[in-house]
Amino acid sequence: QTVVTQEPSFSVSPGGTVTLTCGLSSGSVSTNNHPSWYQQTPGQAPRTLIYNTNIRSSGVPDRFSGSILGNKGALTITGAQADDESDYYCVLYMGSGIWVFGGGTKLTVL
Amino acid sequence: EVQLVDTGGGLIQPGGSLRLSCAASGFIVSNKYMSWVRQAPGKGLEWVSIIYNTGSTYYADSVKGRFTISRDNSHNTLYLQMNSLGAEDTAVYYCANTFDYGFHSWGQGTLVTVSS
Numbered sequence A: 001q002t003v004v005t006q007e008p009s010f011s012v013s014p015g016g017t018v019t020l021t022c023g024l025s026s027g028s029v030s031t032n033n034h035p036s037w038y039q040q041t042p043g044q045a046p047r048t049l050i051y052n053t054n055i056r057s058s059g060v061p062d063r064f065s066g067s068i069l070g071n072k073g074a075l076t077i078t079g080a081q082a083d084d085e086s087d088y089y090c091v092l093y094m095g096s097g098i099w100v101f102g103g104g105t106k107l108t109v110l
Numbered sequence B: 001e002v003q004l005v006d007t008g009g010g011l012i013q014p015g016g017s018l019r020l021s022c023a024a025s026g027f028i029v030s031n032k033y034m035s036w037v038r039q040a041p042g043k044g045l046e047w048v049s050i051i052y053n054t055g056s057t058y059y060a061d062s063v064k065g066r067f068t069i070s071r072d073n074s075h076n077t078l079y080l081q082m083n084s085l086g087a088e089d090t091a092v093y094y095c096a097n098t099f100d101y102g103f104h105s106w107g108q109g110t111l112v113t114v115s116s
Helices: none
Strands: A009-012 A018-024 A036-040 A047-051 A064-069 A072-077 A087-095 A098-101 A105-109 B003-007 B010-012 B018-025 B033-039 B045-051 B057-059 B067-072 B077-082 B091-099 B102-104 B110-114
Touching: A009 A018, A018 A087, A018 A105, A036 A064, A036 B102, A047 A064, A047 B102, A072 A087, A087 B045, A098 B045, B003 B091, B018 B033, B018 B091, B018 B110, B033 B067, B033 B077, B045 B067, B045 B077, B045 B091, B057 B067, B077 B091
Parallel strands: A009 A105, B010 B110
Antiparallel strands: A018 A072, A036 A047, A036 A087, A064 A072, A087 A098, A087 A105, B003 B018, B018 B077, B033 B045, B033 B091, B045 B057, B067 B077, B091 B102, B091 B110
């Protein structure tokens, strides 16, 4: 069974840079997995940040960027702000119509 | 403006059935890939199902054989028929427009609680 891995939690200082990753329990993430990233605050629907590896969704500030780093998908936030404190989820396309979300990363800005 | 409105959730007994709806505006559902994603209380997001513009459908192993995704072109609405519900299906269910390998324009979600 495919497991998509994310750091359970991460901390960043205001103004700092943080990179969250999205891996596979077995194998490497590539552009063929088309990683996408979502931000969610409690009680709210997810907000789309990045799709198809590195395309920013409409209205998302350019301090959010997506890439492949080594064998993982990555979301980098530069110049972190207090309202970036949220849960972040990645999802990977596994082929044959199947998608798998990671467990999410709780980002703290302090 | 693109908008999705999820409805149909509620309290249902184990073994029961429920149909969720996702009413779309601003685009034509039958022209798009559409997905359902759920989130159990206090847990992460879980992809549930997708329907392609061609009508092809795919499901997560956790719901295969129990859930059916469909759409009604005349009402521009996406559905999720859920049968043989168990406690593990308790979650907020979101529909999302799916294109260019991303989930977009999420609905507000509808809560399904499976409990006796």
